[in-house]
Amino acid sequence: MAFSGMSSNSARGRGRWRGGSSMSEMNVVPLVDVVLVLLIIFMVTASAMEFGHDIQVPNVKQSSSSLEDAPIIEIGKSGDIYIKTQKVNINSLASEIQSQYKNAKNVYVRADKSVRWDAVAQVLSALGPSKLGVKMVTKSENIGK
Numbered sequence: 001m002a003f004s005g006m007s008s009n010s011a012r013g014r015g016r017w018r019g020g021s022s023m024s025e026m027n028v029v030p031l032v033d034v035v036l037v038l039l040i041i042f043m044v045t046a047s048a049m050e051f052g053h054d055i056q057v058p059n060v061k062q063s064s065s066s067l068e069d070a071p072i073i074e075i076g077k078s079g080d081i082y083i084k085t086q087k088v089n090i091n092s093l094a095s096e097i098q099s100q101y102k103n104a105k106n107v108y109v110r111a112d113k114s115v116r117w118d119a120v121a122q123v124l125s126a127l128g129p130s131k132l133g134v135k136m137v138t139k140s141e142n143i144g145k
Helices: 002-013 029-048 090-100 117-130
Strands: 072-075 081-083 106-111 133-136
Touching (some): 072 117, 081 090, 090 117, 106 117
Parallel strands (some): 072 106
16 A cells, blocks of 8 residues: 555656646747748848849859959940949949949959940950959859759
């Protein structure tokens, strides 16, 4: 008789339901739902966060995906040259960059893939005396095609 009370108490003390019948685990289903909704919102808005002009850059096998805090020169389909949203004359391109970006070491050139090479070469030639590193913006092609 003395052992019967002790065996029932020891069976209750073992396991994960010690002390009460309430569950002490965190419910992660609402957290996962919120994270998935935020992921979908981010994916939709990230594709809409392109630069100001409609420029289709050429596809290459490898491209650098990070644009530093450097000036971006855009060459549109018609050959117009922009710094941010401001249209710039090619003759004052280097001086505009040096006045707007005092500590710039690199310049990114983002040209539409249908632009003639002559327009790109003229921009590269205009940037030559400024001693800035010129990097071309491209888009990585899907290798699985």
